[in-house]
Amino acid sequence: MKQSKCFKSLLVTMSLSSGVFVSGFANADIELGAILPLTGGSSENGIDQQRGIELAVKELNDKGGVLGEPVKVIFEDSAGNPMTGLGAVKKLVQVNNVPVVIGSFSSSVTIPVGQYLEQQKRIHINISGTSTDIRNIGDYSYSVIGLDNLSSQFSAQDVYDLGYKRAVVIAPNGAYGQGTVKQFSKFFKEAGGKIVGTVLYKMGQPTYRSELDRLSRLKPDVYVYTSYGQDAIVLNRDAYQLGLNQTPWYAKYLTMSTGDSPKEYTNGQRGMEVQSLGPDGKHYVDAYTAEYHKAPQSAYGSFAYDAVMLAAKAIETAKSSDPDKVQAAMQDIAPSYEGITGAFNLDKDHMRTTQPYKRVKIAEGKIELR
Structure with a gap:
């Protein structure tokens, strides 16, 4: 697979507010991170996941955001490279100070990203990695897609x-x-x-x-x-x-x-x-088609959408974007969460147990x- 020597950072804002970084975990801006292969051999899937995230952000912000504030996602390009992905997650935590990181596409990137987030006690949401080694990342890691x-x-x-x-x-x-x-x-x-x-x-x-x-x-x-x-x-x-x-x-x-x-x-x-869509998935296809003028291009964008919605619900439940409070909320709501991909039914390791x-x-x- 082709690998890029550099990665790009894109800030997606689905609101009229500025993209000024806010230090700490005040509710002024709800920022999440996402690490995807936006270039390289898996870029078609990564871009489709980016679109799924964008649709979730747009839907949330059209309804007033989370805790009354706009949701923003900072995208980092892994290019399918584990070392690039690790550099990206360090930047998201150390510079952007995000409480939640979504991604990545391949397990070889997802695992080191998740391990770093576990060390930093930040929430990791796996959206397409399926290696069973993901189960061993730790308490702060959640998988919204079934494993191998x-x-x-x-x-x-x-x-x-x-x-x-x-x-x-x-x-x-x-x-x-x-x-x-x-x-x-x-x-x-x-x-x-x-x-x-x-x-x-x-x-x-x-x-x-x-x-x-x-x-x-x-x-x-x-x-x-x-x-x-x-x-x-x-x-x-x-x-x-x-x-x-x-x-x-x-x-x-x-x-x-x-x-x-x-x-x-x-x-x-x-x-x-x-099976990327459950009983409530039709509105995702309709929104995707309306926004991008074509049908979803992979089976993975819907899992990225669900990850944003799950993170938003956890932050709303916690009434804060503080990672410890969000983690407590995630442990409560994630196991029984139902998204557009269906019911998660997470086990004690926060791994999905039902995957059609x-x-x-x-x-x-x-x-x-x-």
Whole structure:
């Protein structure tokens, strides 16, 4: 995945008030932080999450803000780089003094960001990282999206139900990919299947032909993979050129794994996707379409929207943006919170226990339900 050597800071203000920094945690300005990949290989997802946040801020401020004050979000660009993300979160805490930070997209960035916030006793809301290591960050970390134990159990059973018994698994060599291989392998074996080979690929390579060639010799029934950004394009291109798409391919998070690839590379693939909208999600799609003149571009913007709304409710409940008071409110309201993505049902570690998924496929270049 491409990585930027710099990151940008954008202040989004959905009000007529100035963006002057206010020291301390007075209620004069309700500022939150967000760390997203606004550049680099995952920027399409990051920008969609930014839009979800912007819609939540606009909705809050149109209704008078929080505690009668406008809500502002300071965006930092991680570019998908853990070190850049760590620098961004330090700036948000040390310079901007925010009580809550939302993000990031990938688990490899989310985990160090969350660990730093835990040390600083600031609230961390995970919106798309799914590594089960996120569970171990600490008391100040909350996840509004289901982790790999949930998604892998769903996808492993789905692959088995499709009739595949011998699978190989391909994933990036990072916190997310390692968790996927471990969790999927566990649940696929429990379902009755066999894992005949795995690859944790080094990200950012120009080709993955050698890895794919090695797996093809194992004669699997199905290639199970997950990828994103430029790596996903390279994987799908190499598989297509090697003729490996004659064997079924199954993508964990199909939209993320195929989004930027030419349709001839991915046509016919099947997979799973996170169900990004619950019963109350229609107004999000309507607001997104009205604001950006197109439908939501990923499955992740709605989770970012929910994170802002959850933080706002906690601050409103605490009657303060002081982190300790917000944390006390979060512990009370977050477990049973219901957002546009559905009911969170958080467990004792503040991780989501109920996460709907859907079965999807690519037909004529378009992702549809199957």
